[in-house]
Amino acid sequence: MTTLHDLMNAPAPASAWVLARDCAETGLDPAEVRAEMRRRIGEMRASIERGLASDAKSITGMVGWNAKGLWDAPDALNAPLLRRVQAYAMAVNEENARMGRIVAAPTAGSAGTIPGALLGVADHLGLPDERLVDPMILAAGVGQAISGRMYISGAAGGCQAEIGSSAAMAAAAIVELLGGTPRAAVHAASLALMNTIGLVCDPVGGYVEVPCVSRNAFFAVHAVSAAQLALAQLESFIPPDEVVGAMASVGRLMPPELRETAEGGLAQTPTGRAVAARMEGREEEGGMTELPVV
Helix, strand or coil: CHHHHHCCCCCCCHHHHHHHHHHHHHCHHHHHHHHHHHHHHHHHHHHHHHHHHCCCCCCCCCCHHHHHHHHHHHCCCCCHHHHHHHHHHHHHHHHHHHHCCCCCCCCCCCCCHHHHHHHHHHHHHHCHHHHHHHHHHHHHHHHHHHHCCCCHHHHHHHHHHHHHHHHHHHHHHHHHHHCCCCHHHHHHHHHHHHHHHHCCCCCHHHCCCHHHHHHHHHHHHHHHHHHHHHHCCCCCCCCHHHHHHHHHHHHHHHHHHHHHCCCCHHHHCHHHHHHHHCCCCCCCCCCCCCCCCC
């Protein structure tokens, strides 16, 4: 099993080490893997373009206009990278909410984080998509290392398992894109993970829309922040694999109500319950259901 420690101590570039190991295990030709990564980058690019151009509502009507609205709005903060990363991430997740084609990275609920962060940074710097192939391979390696220690699903470990993993993958990919070392890439992943621990999965009505769409925008920026820290040689005080272990432990401690069941958190606000009732064709009675204090 590949660990983050293995990746951190791999010869540079870390993506080449990941590719060699993967091909040795699967028997795939490196050219095949690289071609598949190009295809997936193309799918990410297409979902971003569709999402930025559309304000069609999702089935529930909760989302669908956010990415286009941000993209078309004046840049009030004069922060083009920030706006680009957020809009790209939401574009992908709103495409998912409209049942459009996206790349699960690593899940559908967290699909916007990697394209938002990685493609957003590349476009901001004017870098071609071909430059993204190796960073995507490294992102896959980071995801594999995390998934060896914990389940990457909101149902198993809360949103920390999904969005935390995607932010870690994106952070490492950005570091590789910008010429950082394997050590810096892994510490970027670790910084992203350690600052996501404890995040619950509470989709309103059980739909991957609220808070999922905006959450991808926030955590795409989170990934960029982690990469910037690591590129400045800041490191996670807790060793990266221990951070993964801590996240897995917290995931096991979470009650079922906070793990994608729509029985806690935002899903159990009066508005959240009303949305669920409307989608199920029934009238909602009562208000917020409070979880018992343990």
